[in-house]
Amino acid sequence: MSEGWNILVVDDEPPIRAELRYLLEKDTRVGQIAEAGNVTEAVESILSNKPNVLFLDITMPGRSGIELAETLQNLKTPPVVVFVTAFAEFAADAYNLDAVDYVVKPVEDARLSKALDKIEAALGARRVIHAPRQPLRLTVDRGGKKVFIPAADVCYFEARADFCNAICAEGTYLINESISSLERRLVSEGFIRVHRSYLVNLEDVHNVEIGSTGLMELRLDRVTSTVPVSRRRAAEVKAHLGLA
Structure with a gap:
């Protein structure tokens, strides 16, 4: 290197x-x-x-x-x-x-x-x-067209009814898949469910904060928004991050 x-x-x-x-x-x-x-x-x-x-x-x-x-x-x-x-x-x-x-x-x-x-x-x-492993790609909607993006490009997913928003550094895309389905598919890619509405790329977590509501929040590397962690999932998230 x-x-x-x-x-x-x-x-x-x-x-x-x-x-x-x-x-x-x-x-x-x-x-x-x-x-x-x-x-x-x-x-x-x-x-x-x-x-x-x-x-x-x-x-x-x-x-x-x-x-x-x-x-x-x-x-x-x-x-x-x-x-x-x-x-x-x-x-x-x-x-x-x-x-x-x-x-x-x-x-x-x-x-x-x-x-x-x-x-x-x-x-x-x-x-x-x-090296030989092809990165997992997701089909998303961008401007009315179906395109492929690497799963690793996604910082987090936010549930929207039966579909999700995929939030990336370069923008937000629509993906026609439920957050529960994405959770099952992406667990081996380093994603973890932190809230009923949020699935986060663990590689992107920069630090942990306590928000104004008293809930734990994750600050990510590539986007400015923070992601809330539900009380029910806080212990599991802390364990994954080594904070338990």
């Missing part, structure tokens, strides 16, 4: 984060590096910066790195995870969560280099696996 990997280092001890950053910056494959001191900060950074690599401590105050890794598996394209911890007994749990490597503190330069090689292989395999 010519621009370098976008890495998030998650550890509750600043000196350890600083040391790992120092070691990572010596490798030419590494691009941007962000830091988080706990799982809540990590979730916020993941939503806003969308890292493709995560160096993750396991034992932290509050929620553990294992819990965060479990939550990340709900994403359509989760970051590649390397666990960094002082406790080797967690290795089995780490590999059960598809971590590409497990590095014991204090991290040594040579050992980290091996982890970076595994990251490179994992990211390369992911590109090969995903």
Whole structure:
């Protein structure tokens, strides 16, 4: 990757984060590096910066790195995870969560280099696996004509009786399909039902706010509008976003 990997280092001890950053910056494959001191900060950074690599401590105050890794598996394209911890007994749990490597503190330069090689292989395999797959396309109405758009172009769907509006960065299109039907078709594409009237592309969620009505609202990357989350679905949405 010519621009370098976008890495998030998650550890509750600043000196350890600083040391790992120092070691990572010596490798030419590494691009941007962000830091988080706990799982809540990590979730916020993941939503806003969308890292493709995560160096993750396991034992932290509050929620553990294992819990965060479990939550990340709900994403359509989760970051590649390397666990960094002082406790080797967690290795089995780490590999059960598809971590590409497990590095014991204090991290040594040579050992980290091996982890970076595994990251490179994992990211390369992911590109090969995903390359042949044709993106799912949806038939929408644009100016009275039927056209196809990639499902990934849709930020969210809003129900309108038996049809829906597909809200994209470049405009709003009509799709002659119910929101329940779209929910069933698009769950594997990273969409989640957050309200009886809204289906949201999880990849587009930038952050979470509490609106004037007291309901949770999702702010998205590519459009200025926010999407409300119903009280009934709030727990499920929080779990998908790693906030539960």
